[in-house]
Each structure stands twice: as structure tokens, then as C-alpha cells.
Amino acid sequence: MKFKFTFLGIFISFLSFAQLKTPSEFLGYELGTRFTRDDKVVDYFNYVATQLPQMVKVIKYGETNEHRDLVMAYVSTQENIQNLEQIREAHLQSIKGKTKPEIAIVWLSYNVHGNEAVSSEAAMKTLYELVTEKKIWLQNTVVIIDPCVNPDGHDRYVNWYNQYVNYPNTIDINSKEHHEPWINGRPNHYMFDLNRDWAWLTQVESQARIKQYNKWLPHIHVDFHEQGINSPYYFAPGAEPIHNAITKWQRNFQDTIGKNHAKYFDKNGWFYFTKEEFDLFYPSYGDTYPLFNGAIGMTYEQGGSGKAGLAVTMKSGDTLTLKDRIAHHYTTGLSTVEVASKNAKKINEEFEKFYLNKTPKYKNYVLSGNTDKIKALTDLLDKQEISYAFANNVAVKGLDYNTGKESKFQAKGKSLVVTTNQTKSTLVDVLFQPTTQLNDSLTYDITAWALPYAYGLNAVATNDNITTENDNSTKINNTISNEIYAYVTDRNSMNDARFMSTLLKANIKIRYNEVPFSFGSKTFERGSMIITQADNKNIKNFTSILKSAADKFQKTLTPTNTGWVDNGHDFGSSSVKLIPKVKVAVLTGNPTSTLGFGEIWHFFEQQLQYPLTTLDTDYFKGVDLSAYQVLILPEGHYTTFFDEGMKMKLENWVKQGGKLIAIGNAVGALSDFEGVTIKEKSFSDLPVDEKSTNTPEPYNVSERDYIKKLITGAVFKAKVDNTNPLAYGYSDTYFTLKLRGDAYDFLPEGNAVYIENENKPFTGFAGSDAQKLVKNSLIYGFQSLGRGDIIYLADDPLFRGFWENGKLFFVNAVFMIN
Incomplete structure (x- = not known):
């Protein structure tokens, strides 16, 4: 009976493969003769998952600002898909030295720049080939495919191109179809470059993706791109400067993958270049961020981008077609999976070493200052799954970020402590690095980003041991009354600015002081917020609006029953002005x-x-x-x-x-x-x-x-x-x-x-x-x-x-x- 069931399963599987439509058959047009809208790309991935649920699992992991789905597919053998969660857990345990898995995790990200639209076309072709002709590589490999990291930008480009393409399309570079308008397809809805947002996570797409990335921490991550139409194909290894946190193994294995690509490109007579232009330094790219998380992170760049359209004449006189571009990305994608499969055991061993063999320069980063700014930083650390704790009245010796010199550092009250004794120690070191070390000054992006500077906090990098504790902050709960003359609070952070904005939108009037003032033991610096009953006597529910906003933004409101101050200028002074509700x-x-x-x-x-x-x-x-x-x-x-x-x-x-x-x-x-x-x-x-x-x-x-x-x-x-x-x-x-x-x-x-x-x-x-x-x-x-x-x-x-x-x-x- 068991034999019959197995035979039937094989037979059904064979029928599924035989009946599985190619992307061209499913879409109703030959791949490379049109650009495919994002919903159709997602439809094809869902179709393959429906036809081959034993090999492909598609999940929705988020939604864009324009309400397009963010999806990814897990692709592997039936056994691996059935045991996907166990594979993931064993992989994450391996970085603690507790397991010895031999399955490679490869993540392929397409179309982070929307008008580099060949990527999603190549993603469909790659998916089909993996579950048909190349499925042998999946026996020891799980491939994660994100067919479109930036659906809003992708569809902005595709919809525009479909409006202006000539019939038939023209290869003349001067034709309008090769010249996008000002709002082009490269960025997302808010015109942000998602390929610069991996570390900072300012955008919803990045925030959704990083949750999935941290669940897997893949061995290999590839970011598919396009560049100018006259450029040959680029693949790793990357160019100098290369950040000193990137290991020798990571650099060497980029060579291994690159040489495998070269084998296929040489066979087809395709031009390519390596080790030029695209460096590995700035930490917020789709290649460097994975590198700082132990992966072999790589960028692949095909000539084309928004100017290429379906076909265009290059300076050489040759014609670059969308079909050419698909073939190149498809080839490097499959080649990457091939190398991963053939080296799965070694990849796992070296990934474990990356996490276990740590020699950070500093044990701890200690930060003190404005509590709102510390909260903003810990929000980012939470998204990055970087651990932290707090310490009281810290006194240590180390490198002071404010002076750039070794000195004693003492902070009264509570300080934030980020230790390098944690899983993401390399990423911590890179993001908090006081001084970046460049081995080449010709760089592709910014060369400094240390988080203490970015968040405006006092900080020290130290090798001293620090006794820490969890955050035990109590929630602020203001008492608001109609009997109070005024409420005063500081305004020195973005949290304070959001509190101000909320009140202004509710037509609550706020004053600010041009001269510091104090009453009792409390001093308020310039620009503090003064909210009086008299200014807001005509606002219905004034007290409830004020309390709701103060509780939401955890603002401590200091009540006063007088406009008389002990030092400084009284609330009726000409130096106490209204904050305008400006348009x-x-x-x-x-x-x-x-x-x-x-x-x-x-x-x-x-x-x-x-x-x-x-x-x-x-x-x-x-x-x-x-x-x-x-x-x-x-x-x-x-x-x-x-x-x-x-x-x-x-x-x-x-x-x-x-x-x-x-x-x-x-x-x-x-x-x-x-x-x-x-x-x-x-x-x-x-x-x-x-x-x-x-x-x-x-x-x-x-x-x-x-x-x-x-x-x-x-x-x-x-x-x-x-x-x-x-x-x-x-x-x-x-x-x-x-x-x-x-x-x-x-x-x-x-x-x-x-x-x-x-x-x-x-x-x-x-x-x-x-x-x-x-x-x-x-x-x-x-x-x-x-x-x-x-x-x-x-x-x-x-x-x-x-x-x-x-x-x-x-x-x-x-x-x-x-």
C-alpha cells in the first residue's frame, strides 16, 4: 500500500511538471516582448505554488504605500518544503554552534529599483527553471525569491512605458519611450531609494522585508539591478573600498561565484566586468547589509534600466533587447543557486564561523542624552533585532564620540548599553563604528553614519564591563484639569515635534519662549511649549485632546496656576510667542x-x-x-x-x-x-x-x-x-x-x-x-x-x-x- 501511494505521488508530480505553464504560456505573450505588471508577476508565482505546492510556497509579507502586495516564494524539494520551519530553526541554531545543517539558504531579490524592470521578468523565468530542469540543485538548497521588492516603482515605470511605447517599439534612444518623466520608476512611493534603506528602515517595504530577512539570515543574498545601457554586465567580486568587517571567506567566495558566472558568459560571448565601481562599504545596500549579517551579499548589474525599454541602440551600434537582459539575469541567478548547492556544506561551516569567531574592537557602546532620542534609536534597534539594555550612573573609560579621544565617561541617570556580545555583533560594530576606515577614497556612497552622531546622543565605545538591567520605565500619565492656568513642556526632539503637530492640527494654540525661564526648581530652555487655558477657551474638549496627545507621546506636562515666572519673562511677555499653524x-x-x-x-x-x-x-x-x-x-x-x-x-x-x-x-x-x-x-x-x-x-x-x-x-x-x-x-x-x-x-x-x-x-x-x-x-x-x-x-x-x-x-x- 505504501509503495502504491509513493508511485501515485510520483505520477501526480510528473503530471504537474508536464502541465506547468511557462511564464510566456501563462501570461499569453512571449517573455521579453512586454513588461509585466506586478500583479501579473504575483499571479504567476501564485499559479506555480498552486500547481506545485510540494515545491513552492508563496507568502505575503507586507503591503506598499499604494496597497500592492509584497510577496516572496520559498522554492525547494517536497521534503524541504514540508520541513521548512525545521530547516530554518536548525539554520539559526547553527550560528550558536548547536547544529550542523548542510542545506544552503539562497535569497534572490529582484526589482528594488522599479524601472530596472527586467528583474521581475527574470524572476519568473528563474522560478520556472528551478522547479523543472534545475530541481536537482534544490535537494540541499532552499531558494527564497522576492520577485519585486519595489512594486510601486515597478508599476509606475511599466504603466508609463506601456502608455508611450511605439508600436512596434523603436530602438532609437531619442524616442520618448526611452525618456521617463521626472517622477520615474526607480524609487518607491515616497521617492526613496530602497537600496539605501536596509540599515535605516525608514520605509514600509524595508520594515516588512527585514522581518523576513531576520527570520532566515540567508547564506547568500543577491540584489538584481540595472545600470546604463552601454555598460556590460557586472557581477561580484566587489570593488574597493571593502569594509574591514567583511571576512576573507566572504571575499573569496564572491570570487568563486563570479568565476562560475564567467564560465556561462564566456560560453555565450557576453561581456562582463568585476571588481570595479560597486564597492562594499556603505552598510545600507542589498549587498553590504547581508555581508554584515554573515551572508555572501552581491549586486548584479545588467545594462539597461529605464532608458532601455524593450530594445534600444547602444553606442556600439548593437541592439540591447529585453530578452537579452532577461537571459543575463536568469543566467547569474541560476549560477548562484548552482554554486550554493555544490558548496552547501562549506557555506554552512563558514556561516557558523562568522558568528562564533568574533573579535570586536569594543565590548560595549554606551549612550546617554535625551530620552526621546534614545527611544528613537531603540525603535531602530528593535527592528534590526539588535539587543540592548540599560545601566544607571555609568562610569567607564573609552573613546568619547564627542571629542574623538580616549577619556573617562560618566553619565548620570539611565544610559543605553549596546553590547557586541550578541548574535548581531558585526552589524553593531559597523553601525556604531566611531571612525570608518577607508582603504580607497574613491567610493560609491557616503563614508560615515555612526548612530550616536545620527541620533544626537553622548556616547562612548568601551571595553569596560558594565552591569546592565532591562528597561523599567514607568508610563507617564498626566492629570489635566480646567482649573490649571497653563501647562509647560520641553521641545527638543522629534517626539516633541509630533506632539506639537498633533495639537496644532486640533487647533490648540501653543506658545513658546525666546528666553529661558524657571519656576521652582524647573527650568525651561528656549523653544519650550506653553499651553494656556486662556488661549484655548473656545476649543471643545480641550483637556481631553491635550491629555490624549500627552499620553500618546509620553510628554510630561508641568502644570502652573500662574503666568508669573521666578526667572525669565512672564507668559504675557512679547518674548513669549504663538507657534503658528502654518500652511x-x-x-x-x-x-x-x-x-x-x-x-x-x-x-x-x-x-x-x-x-x-x-x-x-x-x-x-x-x-x-x-x-x-x-x-x-x-x-x-x-x-x-x-x-x-x-x-x-x-x-x-x-x-x-x-x-x-x-x-x-x-x-x-x-x-x-x-x-x-x-x-x-x-x-x-x-x-x-x-x-x-x-x-x-x-x-x-x-x-x-x-x-x-x-x-x-x-x-x-x-x-x-x-x-x-x-x-x-x-x-x-x-x-x-x-x-x-x-x-x-x-x-x-x-x-x-x-x-x-x-x-x-x-x-x-x-x-x-x-x-x-x-x-x-x-x-x-x-x-x-x-x-x-x-x-x-x-x-x-x-x-x-x-x-x-x-x-x-x-x-x-x-x-x-x-
Whole structure:
């Protein structure tokens, strides 16, 4: 009877394989002759799982902002799929040295950039081939396939392309089908680059994916991409600089996989390159983040992207087709699984070594400071499944992040302690690394990101042992009464800003102080919030709204029955002003940066939760700006946009009381406006090295000479004038993330944050000329113009949504400059 059942199972399995439709048969068109919408890609994965449930299991792991499903498929043999949970648990136990599994876990991620749309097409073909011709590799391998990491961006591109494609499609690069509009398909809904968000988890797609990633911690992770249409295929090994946390084994096994790819590419006469351009340093990529979690993380780059369409003529005169692009990604995907299967035992052994053989430089990272900022950091650590604890009245010796020197560190009260004695110790070391070590200054991304700087916390890296405990904080529960004259609370974090935003949206009036004041033993610094009964006597349910908001954001409200203060100015003083409920607009469309606009859009909707109007440049000239109190100019290239008519429009609006906020390179675009005092510094003003002017440099060093002028995401220590309303809520120093080598002179007045003589970065790369240029330069400041103001945010405080300590500057720019 058992024999008959087994035979019947084999027979049914054979029929399933025989009847399984290829992607082309299922879709009704030949793969590579159209771009497939995300829902159809998901349909095909679900179809295969329905036909072959013994080999394929599809799960929904999340949902995008535009309500598209995020799905992934587990692909393996019947036995492995039946024992999937046991395989996962044994794998995770192996990193503790408790099991010796020999099954390889390979994760293939497609279409993190939506307009690199060949990926999802290749994912379908790869799935079909794995469960048919290549299923022998699955005997000791579980393959996890995410067919589209970024469905919103993917469908934005596919829907646009289907609107503008010629019939038949044209290979002429000048045709519209090869030129996406300003909002292109690369980023997600909020214009964020999901391939820079693995570590910071600012986006819903990243947050959902990381939960699944941490459940598996795969041995190999591949991120499929596209690059310029004229570039040959790129695969690992990666380029320098390579972070020192990446092991020799990880580097060597990238070679092993790359050589296997080369074998297939050589056979087909396909061009490729390795060890160039795509380095392994910044920790938030789809290759580096897995590497810091023990995997063999790799990026594969096919020529094409949004410009390629279904086919396009390259500079060589050859035609690049979607079918070509599918073939290349399909080949490397299968080759990766093949190598994993053939080396499954070795992969498991080395993965175990990665987690067991740890030699961290520091035992503990200790952080103290604003409790809201600590809470924001622990929220990120929770998402990353990084362990932490707390300690009281810590006194240790170690490297002080504030000085960059070894010193004694003492913190009163409760401190956050993140130990390297945990599973994710390598990731902890990378994210908290006080000083990054570059073995090559030619990099693809930013070179500094230490979390204590990003979150604005005092910190020390130490090898001292620390006695810790779990968090025993008690919940704040305010008592609110109609009999109280006013409630006062501080405002020095994004949590405070969200509390403020909630009240303003409920039409509750809030005042703030321009001069510190105290009553009793309590002192309130500039920019604190004062909420009076008198201001809100016409608000129904005032007390319940206030209590609800205070409880939600865990704000301690200090009650007072008088507007008289012991020191400082009373609540009726002219230095105690209302925080305006401003109507805010942001410029969108060409010439603004999609990423810069997206940061602002996401900030208002998902972080501050405050209304925002987007004004497109297509119709901006006809907009009556008097309806808005604040206008934000994101990063962008405004040279042609600011004609004389546009300048006059903005100048008049500011002079009549408007507030113009310029971010990043939008600051320099305002320099020739009438009455503007901002001035960009020039490299031509720097002292010239006589020796270098007389000796022509070889052609091949010109690129390295150019980087003398660059700052590639380095952290600088800046001075803060916290009497300036732009800097309310800050101490007298701020660690800023500088993204480029441009710099601005001090303003005649209104300088809030600036660099003086400390022009060397605390961590990260800055070219020698760029260091000279940033000496005595403005970071944040503002000037008055007529009845209005222009705020200059030379360093982007909202960059990628992860530099938490810069966000309050932006809030101050919107609400506190009056």
C-alpha cells in the first residue's frame, strides 16, 4: 500500500511538471516582448505554488504605500518544503554552534529599483527553471525569491512605458519611450531609494522585508539591478573600498561565484566586468547589509534600466533587447543557486564561523542624552533585532564620540548599553563604528553614519564591563484639569515635534519662549511649549485632546496656576510667542531632486504627520503664493528655473511675509536674488600649491585629483548658537553629515550652525581642498527679507530619513522663525 501511494505521488508530480505553464504560456505573450505588471508577476508565482505546492510556497509579507502586495516564494524539494520551519530553526541554531545543517539558504531579490524592470521578468523565468530542469540543485538548497521588492516603482515605470511605447517599439534612444518623466520608476512611493534603506528602515517595504530577512539570515543574498545601457554586465567580486568587517571567506567566495558566472558568459560571448565601481562599504545596500549579517551579499548589474525599454541602440551600434537582459539575469541567478548547492556544506561551516569567531574592537557602546532620542534609536534597534539594555550612573573609560579621544565617561541617570556580545555583533560594530576606515577614497556612497552622531546622543565605545538591567520605565500619565492656568513642556526632539503637530492640527494654540525661564526648581530652555487655558477657551474638549496627545507621546506636562515666572519673562511677555499653524507647500517636479522632494514628502506625512501641499513646477507660475506661509525648495538644479519673473515672484512673496526654506544645493540657487546675503565659497579662492601648478598630472590620476574637492558623506563637528530660533532644542554642538564639497560664507547675522576651525571630519572622507573650503562655513542659518525670512539649510537634515538629530532643525525652520 505504501509503495502504491509513493508511485501515485510520483505520477501526480510528473503530471504537474508536464502541465506547468511557462511564464510566456501563462501570461499569453512571449517573455521579453512586454513588461509585466506586478500583479501579473504575483499571479504567476501564485499559479506555480498552486500547481506545485510540494515545491513552492508563496507568502505575503507586507503591503506598499499604494496597497500592492509584497510577496516572496520559498522554492525547494517536497521534503524541504514540508520541513521548512525545521530547516530554518536548525539554520539559526547553527550560528550558536548547536547544529550542523548542510542545506544552503539562497535569497534572490529582484526589482528594488522599479524601472530596472527586467528583474521581475527574470524572476519568473528563474522560478520556472528551478522547479523543472534545475530541481536537482534544490535537494540541499532552499531558494527564497522576492520577485519585486519595489512594486510601486515597478508599476509606475511599466504603466508609463506601456502608455508611450511605439508600436512596434523603436530602438532609437531619442524616442520618448526611452525618456521617463521626472517622477520615474526607480524609487518607491515616497521617492526613496530602497537600496539605501536596509540599515535605516525608514520605509514600509524595508520594515516588512527585514522581518523576513531576520527570520532566515540567508547564506547568500543577491540584489538584481540595472545600470546604463552601454555598460556590460557586472557581477561580484566587489570593488574597493571593502569594509574591514567583511571576512576573507566572504571575499573569496564572491570570487568563486563570479568565476562560475564567467564560465556561462564566456560560453555565450557576453561581456562582463568585476571588481570595479560597486564597492562594499556603505552598510545600507542589498549587498553590504547581508555581508554584515554573515551572508555572501552581491549586486548584479545588467545594462539597461529605464532608458532601455524593450530594445534600444547602444553606442556600439548593437541592439540591447529585453530578452537579452532577461537571459543575463536568469543566467547569474541560476549560477548562484548552482554554486550554493555544490558548496552547501562549506557555506554552512563558514556561516557558523562568522558568528562564533568574533573579535570586536569594543565590548560595549554606551549612550546617554535625551530620552526621546534614545527611544528613537531603540525603535531602530528593535527592528534590526539588535539587543540592548540599560545601566544607571555609568562610569567607564573609552573613546568619547564627542571629542574623538580616549577619556573617562560618566553619565548620570539611565544610559543605553549596546553590547557586541550578541548574535548581531558585526552589524553593531559597523553601525556604531566611531571612525570608518577607508582603504580607497574613491567610493560609491557616503563614508560615515555612526548612530550616536545620527541620533544626537553622548556616547562612548568601551571595553569596560558594565552591569546592565532591562528597561523599567514607568508610563507617564498626566492629570489635566480646567482649573490649571497653563501647562509647560520641553521641545527638543522629534517626539516633541509630533506632539506639537498633533495639537496644532486640533487647533490648540501653543506658545513658546525666546528666553529661558524657571519656576521652582524647573527650568525651561528656549523653544519650550506653553499651553494656556486662556488661549484655548473656545476649543471643545480641550483637556481631553491635550491629555490624549500627552499620553500618546509620553510628554510630561508641568502644570502652573500662574503666568508669573521666578526667572525669565512672564507668559504675557512679547518674548513669549504663538507657534503658528502654518500652511506649508513644497516645490515638486523638474528641476527638484526626486529624492530630495521625497524626503520632505515622507517627513511631513509619515514622521511629523502635518499637512503638506505639493506645488508642481509645471503650473507654479500661476499659483497664488499668498495662500501659503512656508515654501520649501528641495535639493535640485534651479539655474534655468529661476528666470527674472520667478525671482520676482518669490522675492515679493518673502518680502510680504513668506518663509522660504532652501535645502542643499537649492541654497546656492538663491545667491543672486535681490537682497539675499548668502554667498557660496569658491575653490578658486583657496591658496594655490605652487608645486602642483608647474607639473602636469598624468591622465589616469585626474579622477583622484578631483576627489580633493569632494566630501563623500563625512561627519563634521559644528558649533551651534542655540539662542537662534533655528537651533532651539539643541546643545552648543552638532554633528552634521556633509554630503558634498560646496560651502557658504557666514551670513552677516542669523548663523545658527556653522563650522569654524575644526575643518577635519570626525569620521568619513573629505578631500584636502574641500576641508579648506568648509573652514569657517555656514551649515544652517536665516536672514530676514522685508517682512519674511529665507532659511538656508546647506546640509540636508532629512537625508534618507535617517539622520534623526537633524530633523528638529527642519521643524524649527518651518515653525520657529517668525
